[in-house]
Amino acid sequence: MQEFKESMKALQAAALHPGKTVRLSMRETGREAIGCFPIYTPDEIVYAAGYLPVGMWGGKTQIRLADKYLQGFCCSIMRANMEFGLQGTYDFLKAVIIPAFCDTLKCICENWKVAVPQIPAIPMVYPQNRKLETGFRYLIAELKRVKKEIEGIKGAEISEAELEKAFRIYEEYRAVMRDFVKASAVHPLTVSPVARHLIIKAGFFMDKAKYTALVRGIVEGLQALPEEKCRGVKAVATGLIGEPAELPEIFGENGICIAADDFAQESRQFRVKGREEGSVWEKMAYRTVDQEGCTFLFDEEKPKGRMLIRMTEETGAKAVIVCMMKFCDPEEFDFPVIKEELEAARIPILCLEIDQQMDSFEQIRTRVQSFVEMLNEDVI
């Protein structure tokens, strides 16, 4: 019983110390590391090549050098990545994969080549028209090009069998993570919002096979417990990220239980199950085609609002919390659409503007507490 709680603690600690965790994972597996920028990268190819894919979702730092390339109005995750790159924090990486999901990412790919020349950049462009056959074929071509570039770094080919094996490991990881978020939703006292966030985040810095085994143990431990009642407000959370960690801590302090999430850094990474049919390349590409409601993947139907409404209905959530990354154009463009749809469905929304480098949380604390007071009269 206690073993899974120890795993929970270990994964939270791992997420809070990414540098240490990555180095430990490299030592344990004998793998060198390749950095993977947000939002999506073909981590399976990196893994198949024998490297450790490391999620590069920024982190807290003092921005001093990055201003030369990314102004103050750019996404704080990208500014942090650039800062770490310039400071030499990432010098242990063999390469970085930089997808072009937004204007800042498009710029950073070129900036990186000049600013951090010691770490090769592998660009990747996901097709705008991913649901059309031409877009689908283009995506497969991009995946194969990325494979070639990684092979160039490795100095050896990646076999189809290695890739299929890596894809299976990742599918297993994704399935276990889907179970984890479901189990967390019905055990909100055991898995606080900050614990949930950190446990998910730890996966970016660890070998997926080892990480999956630990999370599976946590899921089994949770499933053996009786379900717990949320004592505050059950909410669905959405946005690019739900951090710094102080943010989910404030949710927990105020009795918010995360019934489900739509964070790019969290459930969007694993909520899509790979298709059974087709080659491994097609399966990888279909995961992008089948992703719904992601701000960074074009969809003229704009299904995100409806998806969030469905998520609240299915989980019995009472509200939606939008963590709006400051200066994130794609997320900001989506917000008016989802706001209108959620309001029409009479689902209360709390929109919090966040920044990864923020260090004052009083306004956010007041908003979150007021929102809970508004929805849950019992607290006042």
Add this chain to the structure above:
Amino acid sequence: MYLGIDIGSSSSKVAILNARKELAATDVVNMGTGTAGPKAALENALRAAGAAREDIKYIVATGYGRINFGEADQQITEISCHAKGVSHLMKDVETVIDIGGQDAKVIKIGKDGKVKNFVMNEKCAAGTGRFLEVMARVLGCRIEELSDLAERSVHDIPISSVCTVFAESEVISRLASGAAREDVAKGAHNAIAKRIMGMCSRVGYEPLLAMTGGVALNRNMVKLMGIELGQPVIAAPYPQAVGAIGAAVFAYEKSERAAERAAEA
């Protein structure tokens, strides 16, 4: 007696209700969280109410410094407390505009002062009391004189920036190019009104609208707010102390409920 204390960024406010839920005393000290302001306001209010600390049955703390006030039985946000305070003091108000020293909020309220929705400014002094303080300094007057200065304006001068830092530069440029202080003062008031209008539109607003917070002491600001919104806006009584009054009402209700539960048991 029941006490509410609102510890803001730039002032501390205390309200005390008596056993009949009537306002016994209020006090405002222009020193906020992290200063001697909360203690001074507390002592002043107790003195004004003719009460001792032991007479207080329940304390609710609100405002930016609510979490650090160790004497409170409960802490409730200023959003809930302003809604409660307005509802206690005024009838039929459906929208509260609260502009304090460093933040601004628009709160839609329902029956019994329950919050229906709210919006709060981001981490920025645009559209807050701090903006007016900076404007007063640039215009060479005291904050209390800013309203009268703006009322003497004869020409509309737009202050296009709502960012306090940029607006300061803009105002200096206007003055340097010969604009009248009165017109610039009115322009600064209008800049806030437009900023608050945007917040009102986000949350949706219904008449009757009431203004609370220190900025509601500025008559011209209240008037211009009404013009911008196309609806009459009235300043709440005791505008600075409304949050503290709301906190005191919560303190009264909490204490009453606890007494009822004890009686039932």
